[in-house]
Amino acid sequence: MGRTGDISTLPVGPRVQGMTGVVLGSLVLAAHNFSLDLTVAAPNSLVTGTVLVIIGILQFAAGVRLLSGRCPTLATLYLSLSVLWGSLGAGKILEGLDIFSPDARKDALLPGYAVFLFITLSLAIAGVKQHTLIGLVSFLLSFSMTMEIVALFYPAARWGAACYQALPVLLGLYYVIGLSVSQYIKTGDVSLPGLSEGHMKNEDEEQIIENGALVFGYAMNMLPICVLALFFTGAIYDVHHATPWMVLSGLAQLLVSIVSFSRDDMFHGAVFSVSATLWLGLTYGFISKFWGKTELAPPVLASSVFVLIFVIFFLLSFTQNIADVIYNLCFALFVLSLPTTGLNSTYLGVASILLLTISLYYTFALSLNSGFKRTLIPVGRGPLPEDSLRELFSRCRCLPGYHGDQSAISGRAQASSTDDILGYSKYASADSLGYLSNAVTALAVALLSTGDKSLVLPWVIVPGGVIQFVAGSISFSRGKTFESTAFMVYSMMWLLWGSVRYSGVYRGSEGLGVGAGAASFLLFNLFVIFLSVVINKAWLVLSVVFEVVCVQFLLDALGVQTSPYFELVVMCVFGVVCVYCFCAHLLNGMCGEEVMSLGTPLLTLGMGRGRDAGQGCVMADARKANGVKQIADLLKDGGICGMPTDTVYVLVAACNHPAAVERAYRTKKQAEERPMSIWISQLSQLEPAREEFGPLLWDFMKEAWPSSISLVIKRGPWLDRFGLGGSARYIGTPESIAIRIPDCTVATHLIDLVGPIAVTSANPSGEADTTHHSQVTAKLGENVDGVLCDGPSPENIASTVVNCTKIDEGDLGFFRVGIVPKSRVLDIFDSVRRRHHGNGMRTSLQNGDVQRQNGVANGTLPHTSTTADVTLGIANTAFAGDDNQYTDLPPEVAVVPVEDQTAGSRASSIANLLSVDTKL
Numbered sequence: 039m040g041r042t043g044d045i046s047t048l049p050v051g052p053r054v055q056g057m058t059g060v061v062l063g064s065l066v067l068a069a070h071n072f073s074l075d076l077t078v079a080a081p082n083s084l085v086t087g088t089v090l091v092i093i094g095i096l097q098f099a100a101g102v103r104l105l106s107g108r109c110p111t112l113a114t115l116y117l118s119l120s121v122l123w124g125s126l127g128a129g130k131i132l133e134g135l136d137i138f139s140p141d142a143r144k145d146a147l148l149p150g151y152a153v154f155l156f157i158t159l160s161l162a163i164a165g166v167k168q169h170t171l172i173g174l175v176s177f178l179l180s181f182s183m184t185m186e187i188v189a190l191f192y193p194a195a196r197w198g199a200a201c202y203q204a205l206p207v208l209l210g211l212y213y214v215i216g217l218s219v220s221q222y223i224k225t226g227d228v229s230l231p232g233l234s235e236g237h238m239k240n241e242d243e244e245q246i247i248e249n250g251a252l253v254f255g256y257a258m259n260m261l262p263i264c265v266l267a268l269f270f271t272g273a274i275y276d277v278h279h280a281t282p283w284m285v286l287s288g289l290a291q292l293l294v295s296i297v298s299f300s301r302d303d304m305f306h307g308a309v310f311s312v313s314a315t316l317w318l319g320l321t322y323g324f325i326s327k328f329w330g331k332t333e334l335a336p337p338v339l340a341s342s343v344f345v346l347i348f349v350i351f352f353l354l355s356f357t358q359n360i361a362d363v364i365y366n367l368c369f370a371l372f373v374l375s376l377p378t379t380g381l382n383s384t385y386l387g388v389a390s391i392l393l394l395t396i397s398l399y400y401t402f403a404l405s406l407n408s409g410f411k412r413t414l415i416p417v418g419r420g421p422l423p424e425d426s427l428r429e430l431f432s433r434c435r436c437l438p439g440y441h442g443d444q445s446a447i448s449g450r451a452q453a454s455s456t457d458d459i460l461g462y463s464k465y466a467s468a469d470s471l472g473y474l475s476n477a478v479t480a481l482a483v484a485l486l487s488t489g490d491k492s493l494v495l496p497w498v499i500v501p502g503g504v505i506q507f508v509a510g511s512i513s514f515s516r517g518k519t520f521e522s523t524a525f526m527v528y529s530m531m532w533l534l535w536g537s538v539r540y541s542g543v544y545r546g547s548e549g550l551g552v553g554a555g556a557a558s559f560l561l562f563n564l565f566v567i568f569l570s571v572v573i574n575k576a577w578l579v580l581s582v583v584f585e586v587v588c589v590q591f592l593l594d595a596l597g598v599q600t601s602p603y604f605e606l607v608v609m610c611v612f613g614v615v616c617v618y619c620f621c622a623h624l625l626n627g628m629c630g631e632e633v634m635s636l637g638t639p640l641l642t643l644g645m646g647r648g649r650d651a652g653q654g655c656v657m658a659d660a661r662k663a664n665g666v667k668q669i670a671d672l673l674k675d676g677g678i679c680g681m682p683t684d685t686v687y688v689l690v691a692a693c694n695h696p697a698a699v700e701r702a703y704r705t706k707k708q709a710e711e712r713p714m715s716i717w718i719s720q721l722s723q724l725e726p727a728r729e730e731f732g733p734l735l736w737d738f739m740k741e742a743w744p745s746s747i748s749l750v751i752k753r754g755p756w757l758d759r760f761g762l763g764g765s766a767r768y769i770g771t772p773e774s775i776a777i778r779i780p781d782c783t784v785a786t787h788l789i790d791l792v793g794p795i796a797v798t799s800a801n802p803s804g805e806a807d808t809t810h811h812s813q814v815t816a817k818l819g820e821n822v823d824g825v826l827c828d829g830p831s832p833e834n835i836a837s838t839v840v841n842c843t844k845i846d847e848g849d850l851g852f853f854r855v856g857i858v859p860k861s862r863v864l865d866i867f868d869s870v871r872r873r874h875h876g877n878g879m880r881t882s883l884q885n886g887d888v889q890r891q892n893g894v895a896n897g898t899l900p901h902t903s904t905t906a907d908v909t910l911g912i913a914n915t916a917f918a919g920d921d922n923q924y925t926d927l928p929p930e931v932a933v934v935p936v937e938d939q940t941a942g943s944r945a946s947s948i949a950n951l952l953s954v955d956t957k958l
Contacts, residue, residue, distance in 0.1 A: 052103035054214050056116035059097030060175060061210035063123045064182070064203045066090055071189075071200035087130025094124030101254075105297055110250035110408045112169075115161045115176060117254050117293075121261075121286045122154050128282040138279050144190045146279035149265040151190070153283075155183035157257050160402050164409025171213055178206045249301040253408060255294035255310050256365075256401045261287040262317045263372075263394045270387025281325050288317035292505070295471070299512055302466045302661060304627040305358065308620075309351055309366070311471050311508075315478060315501045316344060316373065322496035343481045343613065344373045347474065350621060357628065360418025361400045368393040467516065470623040472509035472525040475501035476580075477616035479532055480587075484609035494540045502532030520573060524566050528584065531559045535591050553595035560588040575637025576619050583612045655815050656824035660784045669826045670791035677823035678702040680800050680814035684746050684782040685857060686831045687800040687808040689822065690717070692792050694761035699796045703768040705821045714769050714798045715748065715776035716760070719789035727756030735845050737870045743779035744786065746837040746857045750776045760794050769796060774843050784828060809834055833857055 070086045101117035129146050132138040138146060162176030185199035262284040268274045291314040298307035348370035355362035372389040403415035479502030482494055510525030538552055563585050570577040586608050593600055622634035656672065658665035660682055669679050676695040680687050689705065691698035693716065703714060718724065721740055728736055731751070739749060753775050757766055769775055780786060789795055800808040801817050808814055811827040838858040841851035850867055852860055 049103070050217055052100040052116075053112070054217055056097055056100030056104065056112070056119075057175075057210045057213050057217075059093050059100060059116065059123070060119060060179075061207050061214065063090065063093045063097070063119065064179070064206045064210070066093065067126070067182075068200040068203035068207065071196040071203070083130045084134030087127040087132075087134060090123045090127030090130065092127075094120045094122075094127060096120075097123060102293070105251060110253045111161055111164045111405070112172060113250060114254045114257065114405070115158075115165070115172070117290070118154065118157050118161075118257055119179075121258065121283075121290055122150065125150055125282040125286050128286075129279075132282070142276060142279045145274040145276045146282075148187065148190055148274055149268055149280050150261065150283045151183050151187045152268070153257075153260045153264050155180055155187065156260070156398060157401070158183060160405040161409075164405045167410050171209065175206050175209055175213070178202060178209065182206070249298055249303045249306060250408065251294045251297040251301070252306060253401065253404045255291055255298075255306070256397055256404065258287045258290040258294070259313060260394060260397045260401065262320070263390055263397060266386065266390040267394045270382075270384075270390060278324050281321050284317050284321040284324070288314045288321065291317070292508070296508060296512075299466045299468050299471075304466045304468075304470065304624060305351075305354060307466065307468065308470055308474060308624055311505055312344065312347055312351075312474065312478075313369070315475075315497075315505060318500045319496040320376075343478055343617070344376075345370055346617065347477075347620075348373055350624075354624070354628065355420075356422035357420045359420050361396070361403065363418075363421075365393075365396050365400055368396050467518075467623070467627055468509045468512035469518075469521055469525075470620050470627065472506050472513070472521070472528075473580075473616045473620035473623060475506040475509065476528065477613045477620060478502070479506075479536075480609045480613035480616065484606050484613065495536055498532055498536030498540065502536065503529050506532065520566075520569055520577075524577075524581070527559070527562055527566075531588070531591070534559075539591075539594065550596070553592055556588060556592040556595050560585065560592060563588055571640040574639055576615070576622070577636075578640065580612075580615050580619060583608070583615055587612055655820060655822055657811070658824060658826050660826045660828035665826065666784060666788055667791065669824050670788055672824045673698070673788075673792045673795070678705065678821075680808075680811060680818070680822055680825040681785060681788060682782065682811070682826060682828035682831065683780045683785050685833050685835060685837050687811060687814055688797050689800040689814075689818065690795040690797050693794045693796055696761075696763035696765035699762060699765035699768060702796060702798060703765070705818060712798070713771055714796045715778070716757075716769060716794055717785070717789060717797050718777065718779055718794045719786040720779065723794060724756065727754075727759060730754050730756045732846055734870065734874055735842060737873070738842070738845065738867055741866050741870055742840075742863070744781040745779075746781055746833075747863060748776045748778040748837050748839045749842045750774050750839060750853065751842050762796070765796075776839065778837065784826065788826065807831075807834065807836065838863060 066086060066089050097116050098120035101113050101115075101120055104113040104116060126147075129138060133143075133146075158176045158180040162173050162180055164173075165176050166173030182199055182202040182205075185195055185202050189195040189199050265274075265277050265280040265284065269277050274280070291310040295307045295309075295311040295314060298304075298310060348366055352363065352366040352370055355366045368389070372386075372393045375383060375386040375389050399415075400417065403417050406414045407417075479498050482497035506525050506529035510522045510529060512522075513525060514522035516522075534552075534555060563581060567578065567581045567585060570581045590600070590605055590608060619636065622636050625634050626632050626636075656668060658668040660666065669681070672679055673690070673692045673695075676692070676698045678689060678691045678698055678701055681690050689702055691702040693699065699714070721736075721743065724731070724739075731739070735751065742749065750770075751774060753770060753773055757769070757775065762769060800814045805817065808817060809831040810829065811825045814822060814825045835857040836854065838856040838860070839853040840863055841849075841853055844851075845867075848871075850864070852863075
């Protein structure tokens with residue numbers, strides 16, 4: 039496995055793609071600066087803007103791909119530049135369309151250039167530690183930003199900006215060409231200057247942040263704040279021309295929110311979703327000037343709920359760090375100034391400067407700390423650990439019966455945790471995001487009697503429609519059918535109602551058609567109410583109140599007049615319910631247990647399948663150490679459990695519990711004739727019996743593992759050391775046993791805690807591989823005691839099974855070629871043999887494989903004019919393995935040249951293939 043955060047371990051494709059975006063973007067800006075007449079709108083602005091937008095999309099795709107590589111410095115650089123190119127391109131397009139005036143160029147560009155000067159300079163300092171060339175590119179980009187700022191005040195400086203922009207083009211081209219060429223250089227001794235990676239992990243390095251997208255999120259938050267701060271200081275005179283920066287900033291923070299949920303960071307996922315909603319809503323107010331609107335601030339109740347939410351974030355941030363505490367406090371003060379003061383307000387200006395200052399500090403600290411992998415700039419530790427938070431809410435009696443029935447509390451907490459794990463995917467639960475979007479939308483709609491109703495549009499469409507749809511999509515990926523369906527349908531209703539009602543497009547005859555749609559939402563929500571009785575009381579109350587909202591929608595579509603106070607009360611009640619659900623779900627998710635009750639279901643389904651079922655199969659989270667320990671304890675107590683691997687899910691039992699091994703063997707339907715295999719976590723577990731394996735096999739195992747390669751070796755006295763007792767007859771065949779070390783951190787950690795385990799596939803014989811933890815219980819029912827849940831399997835291909843029973847004779851066979859190619863296995867074996875016997879020895883192959891000159895076999899020969907390939911035989915084994923076990927293996931096809939084979943040799947090849955069944 040690669041080193042986390044080391045650029046050299048990242049895939050080359052996105053690195054080259056991102057640097058190509060740097061080259062193209064800098065080249066376009068340099069050419070534009072050389073040809074630009076600053077006194078008029080340049081005729082090429084439209085073309086330049088379009089090209090920059092396309093480059094921004096290219097750069098954005100590269101940055102998103104790098105986010106999974108856990109290298110925040112390079113990912114932040116590429117993503118930030120995508121926003122830079124996109125914003126500049128949008129501004130050029132609007133300028134070419136005469137929407138933006140050339141005289142307002144300073145107002146449009148200064149905020150973005152100032153922020154990106156800081157971002158590129160921070161990333162340059164952080165990037166030098168990981169890759170000198172990346173750091174130099176960032177430094178050159180910061181110099182070009184400096185010259186662009188100077189050119190806004192002194193137009194002649196555009197020549198200097200163009201020169202500085204040409205330097206990243208040259209350096210970037212060297213990086214792209216060198217990195218591309220290096221892929222064709224197989225020897226490690228050849229590398230171009232500046233492209234080799236000399237960084238090695240030091241003992242004092244640590245993983246500073248688990249969520250690498252935070253640097254990008256806080257960096258993008260500076261863009262809209264900088265616009266308001268510069269307007270307050272008088273550096274710019276109009277905020278409306280800076281809207282492209284604000285729009286892309288909001289969209290970028292929405293991306294950070296989604297990535298945060300994928301990093302199991304519910305807190306920052308919620309924070310960035312709210313800030314994205316705020317900036318997108320405010321941007322709508324700013325650009326409304328272009329069609330004659332004057333009101334800029336959001337509706338009072340919408341701003342009020344933002345203040346409330348950021349106060350909640352402020353309190354919860356005590357579990358994060360001091361910088362988060364100050365950041366959320368400043369954000370709450372900033373939002374508090376929006377509905378009561380104008381843009382010229384001193385209060386808003388001071389709040390903007392405070393928020394910008396803490397954002398600058400926090401972004402710089404995260405950039406350097408993550409780049410150098412140590413705490414260079416302090417951000418402070420969280421003053422309130424999560425354990426203290428749980429104790430605090432317990433003392434406040436947020437859990438009914440805290441001083442009474444402790445077992446009931448434990449049962450609810452376990453049920454809540456189990457409910458989350460049952461729908462586990464690579465994302466954390468985003469239900470809090472769905473509740474939050476409903477709250478913002480409802481409280482924005484509540485203020486309809488004053489102001490321009492069209493200004494409610496962004497506060498309905500963005501949170502209620504777009505962000506809630508994202509929450510529903512994440513819930514769907516977690517397998518939470520009810521929540522995902524409800525959120526998606528509610529988002530559709532807000533989109534429909536918001537777009538047609540507040541834009542004023544329906545009245546009269548059109549209202550009847552809209553009313554039919556409102557009636558369909560009303561009927562569907564009745565079904566949601568019916569299902570919510572088996573979920574919890576909070577969902578029941580929320581869906582009932584939403585039914586009244588649907589009635590209001592229907593009445594409004596039909597033109598029926600209702601009291602203005604009726605809608606105000608309904609929306610406020612719905613908003614309050616959603617705020618409570620948001621707080622409860624966010625707190626429960628951060629604390630890992632139920633600290634704020636959402637209520638028990640009115641009706642519990644039978645068979646132990648209700649949401650509060652506290653018994654039966656234990657569903658433990660593989661991402662948490664406590665979850666792995668939970669499954670380890672079950673195995674130590676003689677249980678059998680499902681476990682994720684580097685391929686598909688398997689069913690395991692501890693070898694030192696013979697009864698558990700036999701139970702696992704007999705659990706699979708119609709599979710008692712299929713033997714099990716042995717898995718270990720490190721080769722040292724076989725060290726006491728090393729002499730029994732022989733030096734060649736031992737070194738081969740050492741080189742091949744950990745991997746998705748199962749080795750079938752001879753049975754011997756070494757097996758007695760595992761404590762299998764009488765259950766040893768279920769392991770392998772009388773002559774051989776399959777064994778391997780999986781290339782999976784979770785699996786090896788579990789084996790470290792338990793010891794060697796007996797493994798069989800987690801599916802009945804004849805069925806498809808089990809590729810998700812939910813399929814384990816679906817296929818094996820209540821026969822398993824627990825499942826270590828890790829979501830979808832990383833691969834749907836089984837392991838490669840290698841016959842090593844005659845390895846000392848130079849024979850290596852394959853029962854199944856799975857995820858690891860045959861050529862890779864043979865390369866490893868040849869390397870080991872050369873160390874033992876010299877370079878002249880070659881591998882002798884079974885199953886009709888043809889030996890090439892380089893010692894690599896793949897079962898085929900190249901076609902020539904004198905050679906024809908024919909299939910001579912098919913062999914299938916009956917040996918059980920690890921993933922799908924050795925059952926239902928794909929056939930081995932022996933391909934040999936016709937002209938080189940006599941009838942006797944062909945018969946010998948077929949016999950060699952068919953003898954695999956009898957050899958094992």
